[in-house]
Structures are given as structure tokens and as C-alpha cells.
Amino acid sequence: MNTAIIVAAGIGTRFGGDTPKQFVKLAGRPILSRSIEKFDLCDEIDSIIVVAASEFVEQTRELVEEAKFSKPVKIVAGGATRSRSTASGLSAVNGDDGVVLVHDAARPLVSVEDIRSVIEAAAKSGAACLASPVADTIKRVANGEIRETIDRSSLMSAQTPQGFRVKLLRRAFATVADVDNATDECTLVESLGERVSIVTATSPNMKITTQDDVRIAEALLRDDRTSIPLIGFGTDFHRLEAGGPLKLGGVAIDCDLQAVGHSDGDVLLHAVTDAILGALAAGDIGSHFPDTDERWRGADSRKFLEEAMRIAREQGLALGNLDAVIDLERPKIRPHIDEMRQTVSEITGLEIGRVSVKAKTREGVGEIGGSRAISATATVLLFAADRT
Template sequence: MKIFAVIVAAGTGSRTGRTTPKQFEALAGKPVYRWSADQFAAHERISKIVIVAPPDNCETISSLPGGDHVLVTSGGPTRSASVLNGIAALQADDDDIVLIHDAARPGLSDDVIDALIEALSDFDAAAPALPVSDALKRQKSGQLRDVSREALYRVQTPQAFRAGMIRQALANREQDFVDDLAAVEALGARVKLTPGREQLHKITFEDDFALVEKFMAEDAPGTMKIGSGFDVHALVEGDGVTLCGVNLPYSHSLSGHSDADVGWHALTDAIFGALALGDLGDHFPPTDETWKGADSAVFLQHAIRLASEKGWALSNCDITLICEAPKVKPHRQTMRERTREITGLDIDSISIKATTTEGLGFAGRREGIAAQAVVMLSRSRNS
């Protein structure tokens, strides 16, 4: 069994208002179609790629690096005809897997490809999809009616099929299906929806170029986000303070709705700041009794999870604890280890240090403890 990719690039792209078809316009340094072609070419499981192009553009595309690994063929009068031309050029066996992709969706990633291939172990077809999150309305005769979002999805490409089934679905049919998935659904195929990604947004209108270019810039290797956080809690009579997940014996405790761990609160806020997602109080309001006495590990894990969902991973953190007492240095390594357990960072990427204010201010008067944190987020490998 082999795995092939068909990139459909034969349309006119007239809705962008540009004279050049959108798939050949420059985007972040190279033509739109090249982003998908290069991503497929770099994937170790893709045996061959065919780009289906307008007849006038075939010769230009034929100069694409890749040799026999990349083929070019002419499109047909409909999308379905263009897809069939691409499959024919591949000479795929019925059991081979074919991934059919719109050239106007340049934000392809390895994890999308891998999930589609895996899905065909148990299903006849698969496609990446995102659940509909906006409110939906249907307008008829000037009246608006709500439409339930339950079980509604935005279906993207690539869409994956066995070559024999998609050939059968598209052959000898006058209907031009809305997408290739609709063609196999008409045959009663079992379809798996795999996780989609916002970066696979399709370029359709002029404004989409700027949006997708922003996505491409964010996906570029080495892209980073920096965030900073600050927190302070008052000291009250007690028997110890919690700092960076470690309880330090002391004559006082930190006052707060949760465990008042200023170190991890500052770290959590720094992650929220890098993601532009507000602050700790937005996510865990002090008025909510759910979080009374809560372990701040819950807050930190939540921030890291949100970062991961958006395609970001914590690269390193630097936390500074500001207090006259208790002494932090004897517990610093334990704090680093505890922070490593929660964040998953290497110990060498976790800095925790302490300083005093030389007797100045509330910290100098031992009325409270403050903390500041700086984090760097990098693009996740599979985002």
C-alpha cells in the first residue's frame, strides 16, 4: 500500500478579485500552492504528489523541486474531473491511500496528515474538521430562526480515501460535488472526522490572504511568544507559606482565596499574558467558591493546557520571589523539581530565585510576598 497526495490547484480563484489565480499568488515568500506541496514532500510516508493545475500553468509548476516525486497534470472542467485527472496521473492501486487537498489551504501540518492516514485503518474516508462555535441563524422572508450548532462541523482538507472508492464515487457522474467527501458519502462510506486546525483556513476572498499569512508567520519555526506575570499576597498569622508548590515552615501564612502561591500565580499569569488570554482572575475568579483553598497547580496546568490547544509549548520560565523571609534558597531546588513535575520542562529550563527589597516597602516590612515571572512559549512540534 502506498500513500499519495493530490493538490487541486486548477481553479480560477475569481472571488479574491485578483487577476492571478489565488493558488499562484505569493504568500509569506512563496506561491500559495507551494506550502502544501512542500509539506507533503517533507512527510516521510507520502510516496508521490500530483499537482492538478490549469493547462497554462503546468509548465511553470513542472519546475518544482522533487523530480519524479512531484507530478503535474491538467485540471478538468469541474473539481471532480480535476481530482480524477490527478488520481489517474498517480496510477494508484485501489487499496492505496489518496489525500486530496485544496491548494488554497496552505496551513497543512504533519499531525493533520498522520491523523487522516491512521483513520483509514478503520474507516472508508476521513477529513479534518472543526466544530462550529459561532451562533447560527437562518433568514427566511425577513425572519431569523436559530439553528442548533450541535454536531455541526466546518470540514477542511486534505480528505483521505482509498483510491478505488474515490474513483468509483467520482467516475461517470454529472454532478459536481461540494467536496470529495460528499461523493463517497453518496456511496454509503463510513467517514471519520479528525481534528482540524484554524491554520487550514481556505483563501477565498482578498482579506483571507492577510489572515492566512498571519497564521503562516505564527507557524514558522522559531516563532516565540514572551509573557510576564506579577502577583502579591499579604502575610497573616499562620504556620507556613506555599511558594512554587512547596510548603515552607514560617510564623506566617499568605492570605488568599486559593493557596496564595505567589510564585505559581505569577508564572500562570505570564503564560496567560503570552497568549493574550487575560489574567488569573479572568479564569479563576476569587468570587467563585470552587477555588477556595485550591492548589495553584490546577491554575498552572490549565494555562499550559490552553497554550497546548493553541499550538504553543512552554520553553522556559524565570521566577523571582521577593521577600525578606522565609529563606528561599534552602528550598529552591525542591521548588524547581515541583515546577518541573507540573510544567514538563527540563530542570535546566526552570529558574527560581529570591531577592529582598533591602527593608523597603511592604516586602521589606514583612507585610507580604511578591513574585514576578517571565516565560517563553514556542510553537509545538505538531501544531
């Protein structure tokens, strides 16, 4: 069993500001959430332990619950030093088998591939450290003067995750006397005379220390998204009842039917909203606007789509195109389609030439064919905002 310990117990003195850096948003999502996500996406990781400062345990728990990670995530309180915090996380690891990874929450850009490589190396050799070659020329100085230029050919900059067989890391914490002065876990294991394998990082894995680092990390995320468009698919279904008007695409269509729903029942805007949230892996319309919340009773569905677009823009993304299909038997909506397209275009900022809305009937078959229900599906493509 492989476990990831994500250390998020620091107070971030150098970062400044009123919000601890692990909760600061990076392209729309908390730094800590992005760090946890990388381990959640790694098939080789079975469970995750987050070490938080005692005063932020509850806030960390709320963050984890909101993110809805697929793997079990346990929250524990940290200690006075980094090493003590890691020890708290290690004490929460079940059993002595497998590999344990220790990772700084402030490194949210680590790749799943590098995580996997560290696990493999640690399982084989006992201990492994993700690192990058030192690119700058290194000088030894004294009294404000250069005394020596260091040969950098054998120098590596240690990063995280650092991986260990569970028994080995437990022994290091139990044996090494000066635990509190260790700046990382590899130092403790080295003190035992054990060798630590190096895994060379294959992607940027910067540590966010200052507020300027957040802007740099966001630029790296945008560059990454530039070559990876995001695709989302959304669907919505409502029963119909006698009444009117029927809201579709923000347009009130005069007819003798209306959708049954907690909000205004606009299946087109709901499907588009769901598609955008899906592309962002940001939950669905029900998690953002639950039908148990009276605030959304009878709400204009434009608000839902506007919120989905706000989340996308916070992450530096914009729509590339949108294709939607409405399934209903009546009324005939073809005369209203261009108005729907215009409304969706205005809400999303997508030019109308990239908004496609089509209508289909079910030829009298089923609930939709009997005019007892209506549905819509939508597919969206998102790019980095500077690409659209």
C-alpha cells in the first residue's frame, strides 16, 4: 500500500498576506487542492494524508470535502517544525508495507509521471528524491566577496515528493537525534548511512514561496493548457407540464408547456453549464446550485452559466466552440434558435458563429415524443484564453 503525505502545516512567512498560501487560489483553485489532485490522479497511490496547522485543520477538511477526491484523504494536525509535521503524517500511515511519499503542498505543479517514477525508485532502492540539475553558476561567498566557484556538474536541487519504504522512514525518525534541524526527509535517511536514489524531474515543479511565484505558476499552467484543449459534455432532462412559457436558451417561448424544475428549468443553459463544469473537472450543476437551496428556486439559469464562465475565466480559459442539441416534440423551436444562440453568445463571450444549437424530435416515441419531457445535450471545447 502506497501513501502520500502532503505537508501543508507551514505559516508561509515569506509569502505574506492574510491567507495561508496553501489556500491561495492558483488559476481559480487552492494551491493545496491542486497538490492533492496530482496524487489523487496517480493510480499507484492508495491513500493521502494531509498535514495541516492545527488552526487550519477544519478549513483543510472543508477544502477536501468540496473537492470530492476519489481516494481517501485523512487530515492530521502538524507540529512545530516541518519534520514534526511529517512525523505526524507518518504516524497516521497504516502498516509498514509499501512506499510513503512526502510532498510539499507548495509544489502543485508536480507531474503524475514524476510521482510514479519516485514510487518505483523508492520501492526498488528504499529511498528516492525528485530533483533537478542546478542551472545557475554557484558561488561560495564570504564577507560579501566570491571565494570560490563551485562545480555544478554534480549538483542537484532537491524537490518533493521524496519516497521511502515505510519501515525505513519510521526507523529514521526513531533513530536520528536532531530531527528538527533536518530540512527534508532525505537528510534523515542519509544520517542512517542509507543511499537515496535520484529521480530527475521531467516537468516544472517549482515551490511557491512568494506571491510572485503564484503568477509564474499560473503562466506555466496557461502554457500547459495551450497545447491541451479541454472538452466537456453536459446533459439535462426535465418533465413538462401544462403552463408556459417554456424557457430555452434564455428565451421565453410562448406555448402551453413549461418545464418542471427547481429553477426556471432551462435545459439548454443547464446542459451548457454542466459541459463547462465538466471540462474543468469542477463538479456539476447540482453541486454548485443544489435543488435543496431555496436561493435557486425559480432562478434564471443565466446565473448558472455566468458562474461556470467565471470559474473558467479564473483558470485562464475561454470557450472555443459549443454544440448543443435540444430534444422535444413541441413546440417547434426552429424560429427561436438564432435568438438562443445570441443569448448564449452574450453570456459566454463566444462569437455567435461558434455557437451551434439544433432541435430534434423523437417522432412520438417515449416521454419526450409524448411531449411529457424535454432534454438537451451540449459539448464544449475550452482553450487557454490567449488562444481563442
